[in-house]
Amino acid sequence: MTVYYTKEHEWIAVDGAIGTVGISHFAQGQLGDITFVELPAVGKALKAGEAAAVVDSVKAASDVYAPVTGTVSDVNPALEGEPELVNTDAESGGWLLRLTLSDPGELDGLMDRAAYDAYVAEL
Amino acid sequence: MVPNCAEGRLVSNTYNPEDAGNPEDAGNLEDTGNPEDVDDGPAEPLTLPLDAWHRARGGRMVPFAGYQMPVQYEGIIAEHRWTRSHAGLFDVSHMGQLVVSGEGAEAALEALLPADLGLLKPGALRYSLLLDDDGGILDDLIVGRWADTFQLVVNGATKWDDIGHLRERLPDAITLSHRDEQGLLALQGPSAAAALAALAPEPAMAGIAPLAALGFMQTAAYVWQGRPLGISRSGYTGEDGFEISVQAEDITALADALCAHPEVKPIGLGARDSLRLEAGLPLYGHDLSEAIDPVSAGLGFAISKRRRAEGGFPGAVRILALLADGPPTRRVGLAIEGRMAAREGAKVLAGDTIIGTVTSGGFSPTLERPIAMARIGAAHAAPGTALTIDANGRHLGAIVVPMPFVPHRYHRTGAAK
Known part of the structure; x- marks a missing residue:
C-alpha cells in the first residue's frame, strides 16, 4: 500500500484499485476542532479535484477534494458519531471515503510522504 | 482541501471572526482572511505586552484587529468548556481604554451616546453605543463613571476610528485620553471570583468596597502587590467574571499569578467568539455595523428612558421612529x-x-x-x-x-x- 499526498492536504492510501482518502495530520491541526463531516453518497463518481466531502470545524467549513478520479465505494461510518476522529487519527481511523480508481496513472502527479513533509515545512 | 468559507486557504494563519471575510465570497478561494482587507489597523500587526507569554504557553498567534493575538492554545472546544466550568484568562489588551474628562464631560458624551449618564453612579458601568448622525452603530462600548470622569472601553478594530470621531465631536474643553499604556485581561467563568480573590487585591483608597462586594457592571480601583488594577465585574462570555486594566509592565506578573491558580487557564480568541455567541452578545463588525441601527440590532435597552423622551443623541429622530413603529429587520x-x-x-x-x-x-x-x-x-x-x-x-x-x-x-x- 502506498500513500500519496496532495498540495491541498488530502492523503490517499492505494491498495490495488481502491484508494482510501483523508486529510493530513497537518491539515487537521490547522482546522482545529472538527465538529462535522459531510460525506458523499456511495456510488458517486468524482473527478480529480472535485469536492468530495466537507469538513466543518470550529474555525471554518472546508471542502475536501478527490485526489484522483474514481467512484465512491465506501465512507467512514464512524465519523457520523465521532467527527473528532479526524483530529485524533487523521491519517488512519479518521479516513473519510474510499474510491475505486478510474486511472491509477493520476497518482503520478501526487507527492509521496517525504515530498509532502518538505512541502509543509515550506508553508 | 480548501476551506469553502471564511478563509481562503487552509494553511492561512489568519483568524477570521473579527477580520471578516466577505460573506459573499463563501465558496471561492480568495484569501478573505487578510485583516488588511477589512480593518484600518496597521498593515504589519503590532505585538501586545503579553506576546511572549502567549507564545511560551503554546498560543497560536494570528493577526487580529491589527495585533498579533492568540487564537487558541489547546483547542477551541476544550478552552470554551474550561471557561464555562472553571475560569479562563483572556488577553484583550487590543481593546481601547479611553478616558473622557473636563467640565461638562457628561453632557458632551450624552451628545454622542444614547445613555442616561445622569443615572450612572460613580463606579457603575453601562453598555452603550457610539452612533453616527443617521443612528448607525459606529461601535459598541462600556462606559463607566469615576466622579466626573468617564471611562470608555471600545473594540480594538474600531478604536482608532472611535478616537477620531470623539476628538472631532467633543468640545475643546473636554480631554480625551487613550490609555494605551494599559493592558486589559478578562477573567471569566464560575471560578473567576475565587481565583481573583486568591490574589487578595486591596481597595486602592478609603471608600472603595472590598473586591467581594463588587457587583455586576461595577468598577473600582484596587492594588495588588503595589501594582494598580482597575477591576470591573463584567465580560463577554455570559459568565461571572472580571475585566482587569493593568499597567503594561505589570501584565505578565498578573497573568502568571492568575494562571498559577489551578482553575485558571489562558483562553484564545476562538473560544472568546464561541462563548459570546452562546451568550447572545453581538460582535461589532459582524452582527453590528454602521449600516445597522440599535433597534434593529435588538439593543433598544441601550437607549435610556430619559433619552427616549428627550432625544438629543445622534440619529435620535430615526431611532425614536424605529422604536415607535418597530424596525424592518x-x-x-x-x-x-x-x-x-x-x-x-x-x-x-x-x-x-x-x-x-x-x-x-x-x-x-x-x-x-x-x-x-x-x-x-x-x-x-x-x-x-x-x-x-x-x-x-x-x-x-x-x-x-x-x-x-x-x-x-x-x-x-x-x-x-
Missing part, C-alpha cells in the same frame, strides 16, 4: 438542525424568499449543535419560526430561538441563586 438567534454550521454571509430564507443573512455562526460546544445570529425581516423574527439557511448551496433547517442560547450566569448581588 431584527437580530435573532437561530438553532440549526443537523451538525453543519452556518456562517456569516449565509442567506436566510422563508420558503423560497431570502429574508436575511447570518451575521455570526458556529458550533456551540455547550449545546453541541450549530447556532447562529442573523439579521432577518421582522415579520419572521418570532421565536419558533421555521426558516431555511443556504450554506454554500446546502439547505439547513433553522428555528428562531430567544437569546442567549446559553443562560447568563452573571454575579447579581442579592439575587436568588
Whole structure:
C-alpha cells in the first residue's frame, strides 16, 4: 500500500484499485476542532479535484477534494458519531471515503510522504 | 482541501471572526482572511505586552484587529468548556481604554451616546453605543463613571476610528485620553471570583468596597502587590467574571499569578467568539455595523428612558421612529438542525424568499449543535419560526430561538441563586 499526498492536504492510501482518502495530520491541526463531516453518497463518481466531502470545524467549513478520479465505494461510518476522529487519527481511523480508481496513472502527479513533509515545512 | 468559507486557504494563519471575510465570497478561494482587507489597523500587526507569554504557553498567534493575538492554545472546544466550568484568562489588551474628562464631560458624551449618564453612579458601568448622525452603530462600548470622569472601553478594530470621531465631536474643553499604556485581561467563568480573590487585591483608597462586594457592571480601583488594577465585574462570555486594566509592565506578573491558580487557564480568541455567541452578545463588525441601527440590532435597552423622551443623541429622530413603529429587520438567534454550521454571509430564507443573512455562526460546544445570529425581516423574527439557511448551496433547517442560547450566569448581588 502506498500513500500519496496532495498540495491541498488530502492523503490517499492505494491498495490495488481502491484508494482510501483523508486529510493530513497537518491539515487537521490547522482546522482545529472538527465538529462535522459531510460525506458523499456511495456510488458517486468524482473527478480529480472535485469536492468530495466537507469538513466543518470550529474555525471554518472546508471542502475536501478527490485526489484522483474514481467512484465512491465506501465512507467512514464512524465519523457520523465521532467527527473528532479526524483530529485524533487523521491519517488512519479518521479516513473519510474510499474510491475505486478510474486511472491509477493520476497518482503520478501526487507527492509521496517525504515530498509532502518538505512541502509543509515550506508553508 | 480548501476551506469553502471564511478563509481562503487552509494553511492561512489568519483568524477570521473579527477580520471578516466577505460573506459573499463563501465558496471561492480568495484569501478573505487578510485583516488588511477589512480593518484600518496597521498593515504589519503590532505585538501586545503579553506576546511572549502567549507564545511560551503554546498560543497560536494570528493577526487580529491589527495585533498579533492568540487564537487558541489547546483547542477551541476544550478552552470554551474550561471557561464555562472553571475560569479562563483572556488577553484583550487590543481593546481601547479611553478616558473622557473636563467640565461638562457628561453632557458632551450624552451628545454622542444614547445613555442616561445622569443615572450612572460613580463606579457603575453601562453598555452603550457610539452612533453616527443617521443612528448607525459606529461601535459598541462600556462606559463607566469615576466622579466626573468617564471611562470608555471600545473594540480594538474600531478604536482608532472611535478616537477620531470623539476628538472631532467633543468640545475643546473636554480631554480625551487613550490609555494605551494599559493592558486589559478578562477573567471569566464560575471560578473567576475565587481565583481573583486568591490574589487578595486591596481597595486602592478609603471608600472603595472590598473586591467581594463588587457587583455586576461595577468598577473600582484596587492594588495588588503595589501594582494598580482597575477591576470591573463584567465580560463577554455570559459568565461571572472580571475585566482587569493593568499597567503594561505589570501584565505578565498578573497573568502568571492568575494562571498559577489551578482553575485558571489562558483562553484564545476562538473560544472568546464561541462563548459570546452562546451568550447572545453581538460582535461589532459582524452582527453590528454602521449600516445597522440599535433597534434593529435588538439593543433598544441601550437607549435610556430619559433619552427616549428627550432625544438629543445622534440619529435620535430615526431611532425614536424605529422604536415607535418597530424596525424592518431584527437580530435573532437561530438553532440549526443537523451538525453543519452556518456562517456569516449565509442567506436566510422563508420558503423560497431570502429574508436575511447570518451575521455570526458556529458550533456551540455547550449545546453541541450549530447556532447562529442573523439579521432577518421582522415579520419572521418570532421565536419558533421555521426558516431555511443556504450554506454554500446546502439547505439547513433553522428555528428562531430567544437569546442567549446559553443562560447568563452573571454575579447579581442579592439575587436568588
